[in-house]
Amino acid sequence: MSDAGLGEEEVAFRDSVRAFVDRRIVPNATRWDLEERYPRELFQEAAALGWLGIGFPEEVGGSGGGSVLYAILCAELARGSAAVALGLYVHTALAASAILHLGSAEQKARHLPEALAGKRIGCWAYAEPGAGADIACVRTRARRTGEHYVIDGAKLYITNSPFADFMVVVAQTDPARGLKGMSIFVVDRDTPGVRVSAPFRKLGMGASEMAEIVFEGVRVPAGNRLGTEHLGFIEALQVLTLGRVASAGFGVGLGRAALGEALRYASTRMQGDAPITRHQFVRFTLADMATRIEAAWRLALHAARLIEAGGDYDCAASMAKLFATETCSHVCERALHLCGAQGYMRESAAQRFYRDCKVLEIGEGTSEIQRETIFRHLSRQAGKWV
Numbered sequence: 531m532s533d534a535g536l537g538e539e540e541v542a543f544r545d546s547v548r549a550f551v552d553r554r555i556v557p558n559a560t561r562w563d564l565e566e567r568y569p570r571e572l573f574q575e576a577a578a579l580g581w582l583g584i585g586f587p588e589e590v591g592g593s594g595g596g597s598v599l600y601a602i603l604c605a606e607l608a609r610g611s612a613a614v615a616l617g618l619y620v621h622t623a624l625a626a627s628a629i630l631h632l633g634s635a636e637q638k639a640r641h642l643p644e645a646l647a648g649k650r651i652g653c654w655a656y657a658e659p660g661a662g663a664d665i666a667c668v669r670t671r672a673r674r675t676g677e678h679y680v681i682d683g684a685k686l687y688i689t690n691s692p693f694a695d696f697m698v699v700v701a702q703t704d705p706a707r708g709l710k711g712m713s714i715f716v717v718d719r720d721t722p723g724v725r726v727s728a729p730f731r732k733l734g735m736g737a738s739e740m741a742e743i744v745f746e747g748v749r750v751p752a753g754n755r756l757g758t759e760h761l762g763f764i765e766a767l768q769v770l771t772l773g774r775v776a777s778a779g780f781g782v783g784l785g786r787a788a789l790g791e792a793l794r795y796a797s798t799r800m801q802g803d804a805p806i807t808r809h810q811f812v813r814f815t816l817a818d819m820a821t822r823i824e825a826a827w828r829l830a831l832h833a834a835r836l837i838e839a840g841g842d843y844d845c846a847a848s849m850a851k852l853f854a855t856e857t858c859s860h861v862c863e864r865a866l867h868l869c870g871a872q873g874y875m876r877e878s879a880a881q882r883f884y885r886d887c888k889v890l891e892i893g894e895g896t897s898e899i900q901r902e903t904i905f906r907h908l909s910r911q912a913g914k915w916v
């Protein structure tokens with residue numbers, strides 16, 4: 531991987547994550563994938579290294595740092611296992627981050643120290659049977675009754691939910707107001723009326739666990755609401771800035787892993803007395819994969835730096851997410867192709883990468899949603915773009 535645009539401290543951070551990933555994740559990733567179980571002990575291991583606390587202030591148990599370190603972390607973790615990266619991401623950048631940015635001092639003190647120590651794990655419950663790419667379609671309902679809300683509804687495809695201790699839940703509080711009628715709640719897993727299904731089986735991301743959560747008459751104190759009543763979801767969309775940059779980081783990291791595997795195979799796979807890299811097709815395919823990944827990384831880094839600088843990062847983040855995740859799918863497909871039948875076997879890393887990559891184009895706003903965002907910016911800048 532190139533050092534493109536990284537300062538000394540960022541390189542040192544990357545190297546420390548890389549060493550951990552090579553030692554702790556790479557050798558186990560295929561087994562975790564086949565077992566379809568999240569290695570939960572990694573939450574506390576990552577916490578001990580300060581990684582769960584990136585982007586969080588020290589007074590709530592955080593370790594500082596910002597979007598760039600987070601992008602580096604995501605890329606390095608995903609190089610080892612995209613599924614592991616996904617579980618840590620949902621816990622930190624969605625569930626805990628919503629509490630940091632929208633919560634009161636009391637809510638932060640109640641939840642964040644344990645969350646950032648990896649002792650209580652969170653999930654982010656937005657998607658529903660009828661709400662996915664279109665965020666206005668949430669139907670889970672939270673009705674106010676005095677000092678409580680009563681939540682009814684269902685959340686689908688929720689990562690970490692099979693073992694999460696707390697859930698950050700998006701619900702309608704005023705259906706007539708659409709997006710401006712949605713609030714966010716922290717719900718403890720053991721609250722009466724919360725039911726989590728058996729874990730779902732998926733095409734890829736085997737080691738990450740997801741399920742459906744059903745809420746039936748779930749009574750939570752009004753003090754569990756995060757942010758302004760009715761506006762919580764809109765507020766969350768404005769402050770949860772890491773999603774697209776993290777996804778871009780995942781795409782870069784997973785793409786690098788696939789490139790590394792293809793390069794290893796092609797350099798050692800002998801046909802006659804020469805490796806298959808003697809074929810121009812193989813060399814050029816590898817060169818194109820590396821070039822695209824490098825471009826994706828620079829887009830990701832650019833978006834991360836814009837976020838840190840407080841600039842308008844919206845279009846850059848969508849470009850980074852779109853390009854990195856589609857590049858990742860392309861690169862993983864090419865890697866499997868180059869690895870031939872050996873790559874197609876169930877225990878090979880190449881087939882895992884191929885299965886893991888697709889979801890990156892779906893989560894955190896599908897590619898189509900990113901293109902809509904980019905076009906919105908283009909149309910606002912008509913005539914000024916070049």
Ligand SMILES: Cc1cc2nc3c(=O)[nH]c(=O)nc-3n(C[C@H](O)[C@H](O)[C@H](O)COP(=O)(O)OP(=O)(O)OC[C@H]3O[C@@H](n4cnc5c(N)ncnc54)[C@H](O)[C@@H]3O)c2cc1C
Binds near residue numbers: 654657661740892
């Ligand atoms: C592995 C995995 C983990 C996940 N983890 C979580 C989680 O932790 N929390 C959570 O809340 N959700 C999670 N999800 C769900 C995720 O949020 C949704 O998959 C995502 O929002 C897309 O919604 P959908 O799958 O219902 O697709 P749909 O909304 O049904 O979209 C299907 C297709 O139609 C296209 N489409 C839809 N609307 C438009 C439009 N307006 N313009 C153009 N094209 C459009 C989409 O781009 C897509 O290609 C997870 C999903 C997966 C697969």
